Amino acid sequence: MTRTLGWLVVLALVAGLVMGFLVAPRDAAQGNVQRIMYVHVPSVLVAYLAFAVVLLASIVYLTTRRESADRIGHASAEVGVLFTGITIASGAIWGKPTWGTWWTWDARLTSVAVLFVMYLGYLLVRGMVDDRERAARYSAVVGIVAALDVPLVHFSVYWWRTLHQPPTMLKPGPSAMPGVFVATLLVNLAALALVYVFLVTKRVALLRREEEALA
Amino acid sequence: MSYARRAWIVLWKDALAERRSKEALNALFFFTLLLLFIFQFTLGGDRERLTDALPGLLWLGFVLSGLVGLGRAFLTERDHDCWEGLLLSPGDKSAIYLGKLAGNLLLMLLVEAITLVLFGVFFNLDVGRHLPALAGVVVLGTVGFAAVGTLFAAMTAQVRARELLFPVLLLPVLVPVLLGSVKATEAVLAGEGLGGVTHWLKLLAAADTVYVAVGVLTFDAILEG
Amino acid sequence: MPDNWSFVIAAYLLAAVVLGAYWRHLVKKERELEVHDRMDRPVQSTQSMGGPVNQGLPVNQSVKGTQPRVPGTGHLRSEPSTRRPLP
Numbered sequence: 001m002t003r004t005l006g007w008l009v010v011l012a013l014v015a016g017l018v019m020g021f022l023v024a025p026r027d028a029a030q031g032n033v034q035r036i037m038y039v040h041v042p043s044v045l046v047a048y049l050a051f052a053v054v055l056l057a058s059i060v061y062l063t064t065r066r067e068s069a070d071r072i073g074h075a076s077a078e079v080g081v082l083f084t085g086i087t088i089a090s091g092a093i094w095g096k097p098t099w100g101t102w103w104t105w106d107a108r109l110t111s112v113a114v115l116f117v118m119y120l121g122y123l124l125v126r127g128m129v130d131d132r133e134r135a136a137r138y139s140a141v142v143g144i145v146a147a148l149d150v151p152l153v154h155f156s157v158y159w160w161r162t163l164h165q166p167p168t169m170l171k172p173g174p175s176a177m178p179g180v181f182v183a184t185l186l187v188n189l190a191a192l193a194l195v196y197v198f199l200v201t202k203r204v205a206l207l208r209r210e211e212e213a214l215a
Numbered sequence: 216m217s218y219a220r221r222a223w224i225v226l227w228k229d230a231l232a233e234r235r236s237k238e239a240l241n242a243l244f245f246f247t248l249l250l251l252f253i254f255q256f257t258l259g260g261d262r263e264r265l266t267d268a269l270p271g272l273l274w275l276g277f278v279l280s281g282l283v284g285l286g287r288a289f290l291t292e293r294d295h296d297c298w299e300g301l302l303l304s305p306g307d308k309s310a311i312y313l314g315k316l317a318g319n320l321l322l323m324l325l326v327e328a329i330t331l332v333l334f335g336v337f338f339n340l341d342v343g344r345h346l347p348a349l350a351g352v353v354v355l356g357t358v359g360f361a362a363v364g365t366l367f368a369a370m371t372a373q374v375r376a377r378e379l380l381f382p383v384l385l386l387p388v389l390v391p392v393l394l395g396s397v398k399a400t401e402a403v404l405a406g407e408g409l410g411g412v413t414h415w416l417k418l419l420a421a422a423d424t425v426y427v428a429v430g431v432l433t434f435d436a437i438l439e440g
Numbered sequence: 441m442p443d444n445w446s447f448v449i450a451a452y453l454l455a456a457v458v459l460g461a462y463w464r465h466l467v468k469k470e471r472e473l474e475v476h477d478r479m480d481r482p483v484q485s486t487q488s489m490g491g492p493v494n495q496g497l498p499v500n501q502s503v504k505g506t507q508p509r510v511p512g513t514g515h516l517r518s519e520p521s522t523r524r525p526l527p
Contacts, residue, residue, distance in 0.1 A: 017452075033444045036451040043455065062436050079462075086458055090451040097444040117387040124383060128376050138370050141433045142384060145363065148429060149388050152422050156391035159414065160398065195459060202466050209473050 002201060009198045012191035016184075024184040033097050040090040042189040043083045044112060046196050048150075050080025051119065053200075055147035058140035067211075068204075070136040073143055075203035077122050079196055084116045111157040118146040132211075218310045225314025226321075232291065233322065239287060243280050243326045250276050251330075251337050269340060270400040274393060276330050277357070281323050282382050285364035288319055289372035298373070302438055312365060312434035316427070319368075320361040327353055340404070348403045355419040356396030362426035363388055369437050395419045 020038040027034035057073030060066065091109055092102045103109070122142045129135035233239055254272050258265050265272075292298050301311060331349075335342040342349065367384050371377040395415040402412045409416060 031444065033447055035448050039451050039455050062433065082458055082462055086455045089454050093447050093451040093454070097447050114387050114390050117383075121380075121384040121387060124380060125370075125374075128380055129374055137436050137439070138374075141366070141370065141429075141437060144433065145366070145388055145426075145429055148425050149391065152391035152418065152425070156394040156418055159418075160394045199459070199462060199466070202463070202470075206466055206470055206473070209470070213473055213476055 002198075005194070005198050005201065009191070009194045012187075012194045016188040016191035019184040019187045024180055030098060033094060036090055036094040038184055038188045040087060040094060041185055042192040043090065044087040045189055046192045047080050047083040047087060047112075047115070049193065050076045050083060050196060050200075051115070051143075051147055051150070054080065054119075054122070054143045058143035058147075061136060061140045062144075067136075070140070071204045071207045072200070073140065074126060074136075074207060075200045077119055077126075077139075077143065078203060079199045081116065081119050081123060082199075083192070083196070084112060084119065087112050088116060105161070107158040107161040110161075111153050114153050114157070115146075115150065118149065122146060218307060221304070221306065221310040222314040222317070225311050226317045229315070229318040230321070233318075239284060239322060240325065243284055243322075244329055246283055247276060247280050247326060247330045247333060250279060251333055255337065265338065269334070269338060270397050270404055273330070273334060273400060274356070274397050276334075277323075277327050277353075278360075278386075278389075278393065280326050280330065281357075281360055281364065282385070284322055284326065285319060285361070285368050285385075286378065286381055288315060288365060288368040293372050308435045308438050309431040311438070312369075312430050315369070316361055316365045316430065319365050320357060323357050323361055324354065327357060345403045345406070348409050349400065351409070352396060352399040352403060352416075352419075355399075355416065355423065356392055358423045359392040359419060359426050360389060362423060362430050366426075366430045366434065366437065369434065391418060391422050395422070 016038070020035055024035065024038070026032055053076040054073050057069045057076060061069040061073060088109065091112070095104060095109075096102050122139050125139045125142055126135050129138055254265075254276070258268060258272070292301055301308075304311065331340075331342050331353075334340045364385055367381060371381045371384070374380055395418045399409065399412045399415045399419070403409065
């Protein structure tokens, strides 16, 4: 099953690259730098997906104590942190030619940075607590707190950057994009989502084998 | 024994222990005083820059002393092998969480009050004029701080790298509380009152509710075993 | 505006390297575990030591390990697990 998934991932990635570089036209305002968005935006969306999975797995673990839930949470957090890192780095690489600076404390980058540190904390708990069962319980709590904090972080950071008036919209969405841009984004999103599934599946299997090896 | 009574007993025990030894309060008082000196030395050259930064510095002081205070929240239980006592207590363990939360909240509010006075003295901050609104903001922010702080303090109490893990876990989660509190404090100290920052206050209230709820629901899982 | 292709390439390359390195890390650990498994079962192996992989052994067969069983720990590290003080 993993082999089919693996090939599907490769296929999807190729499709994403084709869309991103050959099909999608050059952006009028930003030039070709805009193509970085096809990595950056899907990455942050997959990261959010990963952390939503962590939340669910954490709740399931605390209520049922099923070890599979713990493994899924652990794996999803690892992959989620990876994608968050990719989001930040690709955002910075995009920002340098566009805004002239590697980093800026704008709402989106800042809230993703906070997200990154929160879930790094989750992984730290996993690494620093020796007793496996305790690590599972503690990180489940951290996973829940972090996930519930995400909307709070989102709003607070966004309001912090737009002085004085509270926003009327939920978030500053991109202005209506022509269809081919959206399509390219979606294809790349699907591709990265498949990468996520692939990596999490592999990581969960590895976690199970690590436990068996020590049993 | 009722739930509320159990929570009260935990609070009473901690308050009594603190009143007898005054260990935490004295140490935190001196710590705050030293922080003020450091703020002055690092930022004090430019009078106006310091005044502009005061809301932020105030909360920076609260956070740093809060970290020290909360980090010691479960010290007695850990050092004197009372952990089993907590584990074996009957009934819903979240009562212990609320008792501890109340204790930590009181201690932090006390230290913050002292900090405000010191700020008033050393940085010429007119605290009295805005006191009610300021007090409201400080309480809102501190509740959130204490809620997550107590939960994570219990979690890290028995971890070998607790001095590192505790702030690393706590600070990112507290970003919304920090932002909201500083923004609201800015408005109050600028004389604008709370009217323009109601969205921040609502955010703080929402955060407080979420944190306390999670604490109550998950404290059992933290303590067990 | 100049096209900054180097930035585009850098971003894509970075994503590829991060994900690829993680995948390779997982594959490597998996292989290590397989070797580890095989080394723990010398009596069951019908082939001489150092011979090719015995394809017959199912991968998730539980291991009668030669390592001492430490209850409650699930990590490959060697740090002692924190124990509760005995009453």
